Amino acid sequence: MANVVVVGAQFGDEGKAKVTDLLAMNADMVVRYQGGANAGHTVVVGNETYKFHLIPSGIVYKGKQCILGPGMVIDPKAFLTEMQALLDRGLDDSNLKMSTAAHVTMPYHLMIDAAEEESRGDKKIGTTKRGIGPTYADKCARTGIRVEDLLNPAVLQEKLEWMVPRKNVLFERMYNLPQLDVKQILEEYLEYGKKIKKYVCDTSALIFEAVGDRKNILFEGAQGTLLDLDHGTYPYVTSSSPSAGGACVGAGIGPTIVDRVIGVSKAYMTRVGEGYFPTELFGEEGDRIREIGAEVGVTTGRPRRCGWFDAVLGRYAVRINGLDCLAITKMDVLDSFDEIQVCVEYRNKETGKVYKDLPSIGAMFAQMEPVYKTLKGWKQSTVECRKFSDLPDAAQKYLEFIEQELDAPIAIVSVGPKRDNTIIIEDPIHGPKRVLSKAVPA
Numbered sequence: 001m002a003n004v005v006v007v008g009a010q011f012g013d014e015g016k017a018k019v020t021d022l023l024a025m026n027a028d029m030v031v032r033y034q035g036g037a038n039a040g041h042t043v044v045v046g047n048e049t050y051k052f053h054l055i056p057s058g059i060v061y062k063g064k065q066c067i068l069g070p071g072m073v074i075d076p077k078a079f080l081t082e083m084q085a086l087l088d089r090g091l092d093d094s095n096l097k098m099s100t101a102a103h104v105t106m107p108y109h110l111m112i113d114a115a116e117e118e119s120r121g122d123k124k125i126g127t128t129k130r131g132i133g134p135t136y137a138d139k140c141a142r143t144g145i146r147v148e149d150l151l152n153p154a155v156l157q158e159k160l161e162w163m164v165p166r167k168n169v170l171f172e173r174m175y176n177l178p179q180l181d182v183k184q185i186l187e188e189y190l191e192y193g194k195k196i197k198k199y200v201c202d203t204s205a206l207i208f209e210a211v212g213d214r215k216n217i218l219f220e221g222a223q224g225t226l227l228d229l230d231h232g233t234y235p236y237v238t239s240s241s242p243s244a245g246g247a248c249v250g251a252g253i254g255p256t257i258v259d260r261v262i263g264v265s266k267a268y269m270t271r272v273g274e275g276y277f278p279t280e281l282f283g284e285e286g287d288r289i290r291e292i293g294a295e296v297g298v299t300t301g302r303p304r305r306c307g308w309f310d311a312v313l314g315r316y317a318v319r320i321n322g323l324d325c326l327a328i329t330k331m332d333v334l335d336s337f338d339e340i341q342v343c344v345e346y347r348n349k350e351t352g353k354v355y356k357d358l359p360s361i362g363a364m365f366a367q368m369e370p371v372y373k374t375l376k377g378w379k380q381s382t383v384e385c386r387k388f389s390d391l392p393d394a395a396q397k398y399l400e401f402i403e404q405e406l407d408a409p410i411a412i413v414s415v416g417p418k419r420d421n422t423i424i425i426e427d428p429i430h431g432p433k434r435v436l437s438k439a440v441p442a
């Protein structure tokens with residue numbers, strides 16, 4: 001029995017779904033605990049490619065319980081569309097459950113997300129425009145609509161009659177957007193309520209029961225550590241808690257339930273949307289990574305910004321998530337490079353001071369430049385490698401270097417999008433617990 005959290009250790013899109021899918025083979029339950037339709041999780045099974053947004057990737061297996069937890073924000077229209085497309089491809093929804101307490105993304109959230117981005121001009125966050133920020137904002141303001149409300153016409157009507165006129169004032173005076181109609185929204189969302197009713201329950205109780213039955217539970221993180229509302233590169237973050245601690249709050253479990261935390265990182269780095277990215281490459285090398293790695297956003301189709309692996313951010317992710325081990329994905333994308341850089345520290349351009357750890361004041365990011373260590377490329381394909389010893393010498397050295405810099409063991413290396421494009425170095429679930437060494441000096 002082991003309950004495992006899979007988190008993104010970078011800016012999202014690290015290949016969390018591939019790793020979750022691998023581990024789900026031996027799991028009984030897969031739980032999404034935060035985020036919403038902003039996520040884009042790709043799983044390749046044989047010749048089939050699935051792209052999930054709201055639905056846990058465990059749905060590709062028959063008989064695994066899949067849960068949309070209370071910490072998520074759910075756009076019911078997007079959910080029903082995604083589910084229908086999966087049903088059409090022969091997948092089964094009989095083990096899918098959705099929390100009563102998850103918050104609902106309403107049409108006004110989508111409109112506000114787009115309008116706020118527009119009004120920020122060159123200070124925009126580059127959101128996915130899936131209404132994530134405004135839905136979580138209403139949740140925090142205690143004015144949100146929860147999944148359970150879609151099943152209760154009187155409650156939904158009362159909430160909408162209070163909320164919609166307030167949003168209409170904003171639309172008229174701030175955003176120059178058309179007015180919304182309570183009755184129309186009420187009818188549409190009660191209809192969604194009828195369609196999702198069969199999935200809705202107290203998912204925290206289900207998880208607790210599974211824990212009692214010694215089932216294996218996987219918590220599938222969305223987004224990544226550096227996009228975490230509290231611990232990411234604020235304000236260029238999402239509005240939820242993707243880091244490992246978020247799994248407890250977002251799924252409704254105590255921290256004692258979690259046995260292991262696995263951090264997923266690419267062998268390089270990408271980011272979609274705006275915000276700090278010290279190792280970003282603007283020239284030919286960045287384009288090459290983007291092209292070979294097919295680095296295009298799953299949800300928005302935007303090209304991803306690409307750069308070298310950043311060990312400063314990696315160490316930070318180890319700390320924030322208490323990572324037991326790492327899964328390094330997309331090794332194969334670096335196969336043709338003569339040299340590969342790894343950022344080992346930041347240098348303050350003004351003072352010359354070097355930082356091994358993230359500067360504690362976010363605004364200082366703008367003053368930082370990466371200090372690189374250059375490693376030799378391996379210049380041969382890793383796609384067929386299945387054991388660590390199959391990897392070319394320079395690739396082994398590259399991974400060992402990352403391991404040393406982050407002071408965390410690498411358990412999994414991914415060398416392609418398919419399940420079998422994988423090297424298991426040590427058992428990611430039952431391997432030794434990481435012994436935390438002394439913190440890296442700032």
Ligand code: GDP
Nearest residue numbers: 013014015016017040041042330414415416417
């Ligand atoms: P997630 O959001 O973290 O689940 O990651 P995404 O699905 O957004 O992006 C990861 C992309 O990389 C997907 O297209 C995966 O199919 C692909 N991928 C995952 N692992 C590997 C790998 O080791 N090599 C290559 N070439 N592609 C990979």
Ligand code: IMO
Nearest residue numbers: 012013038039040126127128222223238272273
């Ligand atoms: P997965 O789960 C990468 C980014 C957006 C934007 C910021 C805020 O596939 O890794 P939001 O719509 O959440 O308010 O946008 O966060 N972002 C992601 N980037 N992967 C994701 O999900 C992301 N979800 C949100 O691009 O910069």
Ligand code: MG
Nearest residue numbers: 013040041298
């Ligand atoms: Mg993604």
